[in-house]
Structures are given as structure tokens and as C-alpha cells.
Amino acid sequence: MGLLKITFDGSSVTSKQDADFNFHGGDLIKAGIMESLGSGVTCTAANNYINFTDGYVMIYGRRIYVESGTSVYISLDSTKYGYICVTVNLATNSVSLEKIETAGTYPTLTQENLQNGGSKYQFAIARYTKTTTALTLDTSYAPTKIKSCGTAIKESVQQSKDYVDDNFTMWRSSPSHQSGKYFYFPNIKKAILEKSIVVVHILNQYVVVSGINIGNNTSMTSTIYYSGTAQCLMTLEFLPETNQMVIGVSETTHNVKAIACYR
Amino acid sequence: METFQGFKVLAKYRCGSYAFGFENNDSDNDYIVVLDGNPGIIIDKANGDDIFAFDISSFKRKMAFDDSLLDYLVIFNDEVLCLDKSLIYLDECFKDQFLSITKIDWSKSVKIWVQRNIDYFEKYVRLKEFSKKLYHLYRIRGLLAHYDETGKFENVYPKSYLEKAKEYKNQKEVIGANYIDDFESIINYLKKYVESGGDADG
Numbered sequence: 179m180g181l182l183k184i185t186f187d188g189s190s191v192t193s194k195q196d197a198d199f200n201f202h203g204g205d206l207i208k209a210g211i212m213e214s215l216g217s218g219v220t221c222t223a224a225n226n227y228i229n230f231t232d233g234y235v236m237i238y239g240r241r242i243y244v245e246s247g248t249s250v251y252i253s254l255d256s257t258k259y260g261y262i263c264v265t266v267n268l269a270t271n272s273v274s275l276e277k278i279e280t281a282g283t284y285p286t287l288t289q290e291n292l293q294n295g296g297s298k299y300q301f302a303i304a305r306y307t308k309t310t311t312a313l314t315l316d317t318s319y320a321p322t323k324i325k326s327c328g329t330a331i332k333e334s335v336q337q338s339k340d341y342v343d344d345n346f347t348m349w350r351s352s353p354s355h356q357s358g359k360y361f362y363f364p365n366i367k368k369a370i371l372e373k374s375i376v377v378v379h380i381l382n383q384y385v386v387v388s389g390i391n392i393g394n395n396t397s398m399t400s401t402i403y404y405s406g407t408a409q410c411l412m413t414l415e416f417l418p419e420t421n422q423m424v425i426g427v428s429e430t431t432h433n434v435k436a437i438a439c440y441r
Numbered sequence: 442m443e444t445f446q447g448f449k450v451l452a453k454y455r456c457g458s459y460a461f462g463f464e465n466n467d468s469d470n471d472y473i474v475v476l477d478g479n480p481g482i483i484i485d486k487a488n489g490d491d492i493f494a495f496d497i498s499s500f501k502r503k504m505a506f507d508d509s510l511l512d513y514l515v516i517f518n519d520e521v522l523c524l525d526k527s528l529i530y531l532d533e534c535f536k537d538q539f540l541s542i543t544k545i546d547w548s549k550s551v552k553i554w555v556q557r558n559i560d561y562f563e564k565y566v567r568l569k570e571f572s573k574k575l576y577h578l579y580r581i582r583g584l585l586a587h588y589d590e591t592g593k594f595e596n597v598y599p600k601s602y603l604e605k606a607k608e609y610k611n612q613k614e615v616i617g618a619n620y621i622d623d624f625e626s627i628i629n630y631l632k633k634y635v636e637s638g639g640d641a642d643g
Binding site for chain 1: 481482483484508561564569571
């Protein structure tokens with residue numbers, strides 16, 4: 179037991195040690211396609227083949243290059259669900275591209291912890307179904323991507339901005355339409371509405387309402403005085419199924435121009 | 442002397458599900474209050490109760506289905522059919538006027554009452570927003586069925602509508618899909634009722 183030089187002249191480094199650092203550098207993502215390297219290992223299907231563009235896959239820090247034009251033949255001998263996997267087998271020090279199929283449902287893949295004693299990991303880079311007459315790629319399947327540090331940071335910054343925008347900044351909404359005495363405001367999130375002070379622009383006045391009181395399917399009524407002492411009322415209600423707020427007014431001419439919500 | 446927000450209470454009665462006989466453990470305690478003076482309309486909570494307070498002038502407008510009032514404030518005017526059970530307080534000096542105001546000529550008002558209910562409830566059905574208050578659709582339909590059958594506009598419902606209204610209202614979680622066909626059918630019936638002048642079946 180002792181210290182082992184790794185990044186030093188003449189050092190002898192194992193593939194496991196190298197892979198451990200790659201794994202760490204790849205944000206400890208178990209398996210994924212290296213984003214923005216090569217052509218991203220995208221797939222297409224034609225003539226019973228699934229074809230891949232080139233790119234890099236990393237599984238627990240083990241790097242594999244998929245060459246351009248790599249393809250797998252799918253025999254249309256039965257109806258099955260399948261994956262095309264890059265399979266790493268440390269027991270045999272091998273890597274392979276294989277199809278794994280089962281009837282009735284997608285197969286369960288072997289995914290052992292290669293960093294901690296496991297030897298086999300199957301990483302699916304494509305998913306498909308087949309019948310005796312057709313091969314269909316599942317285009318909704320998106321293999322995990324391993325992003326560059328810069329991309330990951332930019333995305334995190336954007337997520338943080340979105341979070342602040344979604345939860346803390348002022349937002350404004352105009353009615354999508356008026357139907358009789360009801361004005362509809364679409365795309366309202368209940369959780370955000372409940373954190374807001376809502377200012378309703380009606381009858382050329384700004385009426386302040388507490389968002390927490392505009393709950394599910396219960397009407398909140400607010401009173402407005404205008405032209406001196408004239409009184410009108412409006413109801414405010416959140417419709418949870420369609421995520422909209424509806425404001426009911428006494429008269430169709432009581433135009434609700436907009437709402438502004440402050441959090 | 443009872444007051445509400447500084448105004449003398451002239452009359453007070455229950456409205457909502459307690460008045461109509463559809464209350465359950467989750468029901469709100471709703472009250473209509475008529476106030477002396479000129480406070481207009483005040484909608485507020487007091488001791489956990491929902492209070493809908495009107496001065497006399499506003500109360501008259503409510504009972505006359507005044508078009509300048511929110512649908513919400515006039516669609517349950519049939520609550521006056523239950524006053525024999527729901528009336529809590531009536532000031533002697535206001536008695537005659539109150540009885541006069543609440544004596545709605547339903548033969549003339551039923552169409553506008555139905556129309557205001559359509560205006561209010563149709564959006565929930567169209568958008569499939571299954572609010573608990575949609576039980577009123579069964580109630581209204583039942584009330585009209587009874588009216589058609591007997592010529593009496595009263596808070597009495599044929600058993601089928603009564604049971605459906607209670608079944609819908611008493612659900613722990615509303616499963617609207619089981620009722621949407623009924624609601625659409627009732628809205629269509631109500632529209633036909635208004636168009637035909639009360640002869641939707643004919």
C-alpha cells in the first residue's frame with residue numbers, strides 16, 4: 179500500500195484508473211454519448227438495417243468510438259421489441275455492438291457498476307420494434323448525452339434564470355378571449371398564482387387581489403368602485419384542468435385589459 | 442341587534458347547499474344578509490362563514506336578476522324557495538318588504554334564471570372543469586322537471602336527479618368523466634328550454 183504516480187513520466191497507469199478519471203470528468207454519468215463530438219451516434223433505419231453516424235460513447239469512463247457507417251442487421255423473423263447496445267464486458271476486455279430483443283416488451287439490460295467491481299454494461303443507443311414485415315425505430319428514445327463542462331454550466335445558468343423568472347419576477351398576461359361576461363387568461367400556473375399579488379386592470383383601474391385566495395374552483399369576489407361611487411364586482415377563479423384563470427364581471431363592457439402578477 | 446360591518450342586519454338566511462338540502466361535511470356555511478343603509482354589496486367571511494351582504498337596493502336588483510350583477514349572485518335565487526327552513530332572522534320593520542322582494546314570479550323569471558345559469562355553468566362543462574358546484578346542474582334540471590310535471594316551482598326534485606346531485610357532490614374526488622355526458626345533456630336541455638320558452642321536451 180502506498181502512493182502510485184499517475185501523471186508522471188514513466189508511470190504505469192491501468193485502464194481502470196484512466197476510466198475512473200474520465201467517469202469523474204463526465205460528471206459521474208454512468209453511460210452516454212459524448213455530445214458535440216463526431217456526429218453524435220445518431221441512427222436511421224433502412225432496408226432492415228439500423229445505421230449509425232460516428233461518435234463517442236463513454237461507459238463508466240470507458241471510451242468507445244463508433245465508426246461512421248456502423249450498422250446492425252435486424253431480421254424480420256418475428257414481432258419483438260429491441261435495443262441496439264454498446265456492450266462493455268470487462269471480464270473479456272471486449273466491447274461489442276449487439277441487438278437485444280424480447281417479445282411483448284423491451285428487454286431488461288445488464289447494467290453493472292463498472293467502477294466498483296462489475297464487469298458488464300449494456301448501453302442502448304437505439305430502440306426499435308419489429309414485425310415480420312416492418313422495422314420501426316422508436317424516435318422518442320433519447321440516449322443519455324454527456325455534455326461538455328461549458329454546455330453543462332450554460333444549461334445550469336439558464337435553468338437558474340428560468341427558476342428565478344418562474345418564481346420571482348413580475349409577469350403579465352392579457353386575456354386570450356372574452357365570452358360574455360367572462361375573460362379568460364391562459365397558461366396560468368396555480369403554484370405561481372398562489373405566490374403572487376395579482377393586479378387586475380379593469381375599468382381603467384388597477385385592483386389588487388391576493389393570488390393565494392384564487393384557489394381551485396372556488397370563486398373569489400372583489401369589489402371595484404369607479405366613476406366616484408359606482409360599484410361593480412368581479413369574480414376570479416383558477417381552472418385547474420385547463421390552467422387558466424377566468425375573471426367574471428358584472429357587465430360585458432367592464433373590460434379586463436390585463437393582469438400583472440408580482441411575486 | 443345584529444350588525445355586519447357596522448350595518449344593521451334586516452334579514453339573514455342560509456344559502457348554498459345547506460339551504461337546498463345538499464349539505465355534507467365539506468359544505469361551507471353560506472348566508473345571505475340584507476343590510477340597512479347603503480353599503481352596496483359586501484362579500485366577506487365572518488367567523489369562517491361566507492357572507493353575501495346586500496343593501497336593500499342591491500337585494501332588489503339581485504332578486505330581479507339585474508343584468509348588471511354577477512351571474513354568481515343571481516343564479517341561486519331559487520334559494521328563496523327554501524326560506525321556510527333557511528330564514529334565520531327577519532327584522533319586523535323589514536318583514537313586508539322582504540316578503541315582497543323575495544316573492545319572485547317564477548312564471549316570468551324562470552327563463553332568465555335558466556339563461557343566467559347557462560351563462561355561468563356552461564364554461565365548466567365546455568372546458569371539462571369538474572367543480573363540485575356542478576351538482577347544481579342536476580338540481581336545476583330536477584327542479585325544472587318537477588315544475589314541468591306539477592306546475593309548481595319549488596325546491597323539490599324527482600328522485601333520479603336528487604340522487605345524481607348528491608352522488609356527484611359527495612364524491613371525495615370528482616371523477617368528471619362519469620358525468621360529462623349528463624352535464625352536456627343538461628346544458629343542451631337548458632338552452633332548448635330558453636329557446637322554446639319552457640317547452641324543451643315538446
